[in-house]
Amino acid sequence: MLRTTAPRLLTAAALAGVLSAASAGLADRAVAQGQAKPSAAALAKVTERQENFKAIGGAFKAVRGELEKDSPDYALIAAKAGDINARARRVGGLFPAGTSTASGIKTEALPAIWSKPDAFKAAAQKLVDESGKLKTAAATRNKQAVAAQAMALGGACKGCHDQFRLPAK
Ligand code: HEC
Numbered sequence: 001m002l003r004t005t006a007p008r009l010l011t012a013a014a015l016a017g018v019l020s021a022a023s024a025g026l027a028d029r030a031v032a033q034g035q036a037k038p039s040a041a042a043l044a045k046v047t048e049r050q051e052n053f054k055a056i057g058g059a060f061k062a063v064r065g066e067l068e069k070d071s072p073d074y075a076l077i078a079a080k081a082g083d084i085n086a087r088a089r090r091v092g093g094l095f096p097a098g099t100s101t102a103s104g105i106k107t108e109a110l111p112a113i114w115s116k117p118d119a120f121k122a123a124a125q126k127l128v129d130e131s132g133k134l135k136t137a138a139a140t141r142n143k144q145a146v147a148a149q150a151m152a153l154g155g156a157c158k159g160c161h162d163q164f165r166l167p168a169k
Contacts, residue, residue, distance in 0.1 A: 038096070038098050038099055038103055038105055041096070042096040042097075042098060042099050043099075043105065045093075045094050045095070045096050045099065046094075046096075046099050046105060046107055046109075048094055049091070049094030049095065049109075050107075052087050052090055052091065052094060055083070055087060056084050056087050056088070059080040059081075059083045059084050059087075060080070060084060060153065060154070060157070062076065062080050063077050063080050063081065063134070063150055063153075064150065067143070067146065067147050067150060072143060072146070074138045074139070074141045074146070075138075077134070077138040077146060078135050078138035078139060081131050081132075081134035081135035081138060081153075082131075082135050084127070084131040084134075084153070085128060085131040085132050085135060088124065088127040088128040088131055089128055091124045091127065092121065092124050095109065095113055095114070095120075097114060100113065100114060101166055108165050108166035109164070109165070109166075110163075110164050110165060110166060112163060112164055113164050116163075119163065120160075120163075120164055123156070123159055123160035123163065123164065124160070126156040126159065126160075127153075127156045127157070127160070129156075130149070130152050130153040130155070130156040131153055131156075133149050133152070133153075134146070134149045134150060134152075134153050137149040
């Protein structure tokens with residue numbers, strides 16, 4: 001009879017929904033938890049920011065490598081500092097909403113980035129400032145001054161990571 005069939009159909013539909021939710025990916029699970037699924041554009045920004053930081057890491061490593069030598073290549077240090085500086089200016093635009101560790105995607109970006117936007121902005125600006133100062137210091141070819149400024153730049157990395165990046169396991 002119609003009266004009993006209708007609820008049974010509803011139950012079947014609900015069950016199908018549960019089953020499909022169970023097989024859904026991480027991003028879909030985030031939706032089930034009430035978080036918006038990151039758009040393709042947002043996910044592209046996440047990839048871009050991770051590649052940007054990877055390149056920043058490579059450039060900084062090259063700087064430290066030069067400073068271990070008796071005669072560092074100051075032109076190379078200046079170029080790497082300039083690269084970090086240009087990349088630092090892009091950081092602020094690579095954190096679209098809904099792309100933190102809470103969104104279920106592969107990222108080390110902590111939710112604090114979005115809950116403390118002024119502190120994050122200041123940390124990103126510090127990266128711009130300290131890398132700019134390293135480029136200037138490299139022009140002096142004074143190893144002590146360049147090494148001191150490289151240390152200050154490292155402090156800018158650590159200052160942000162301590163607050164805003166998932167700690168390494
Ligand atoms: C304003 C904050 C901030 C500053 C400053 C910063 N980082 Fe990061 N870094 C992050 C965040 C957040 C992530 C995680 C990004 C993600 O997983 O989506 C990250 C990730 C990284 C990664 C891993 C990239 C990957 O996915 O493979 C490296 C390497 C890295 N940072 C190096 C550096 C170095 C070196 C400096 C300084 C010269 C620096 N970072 C400065 C916030 C910062």
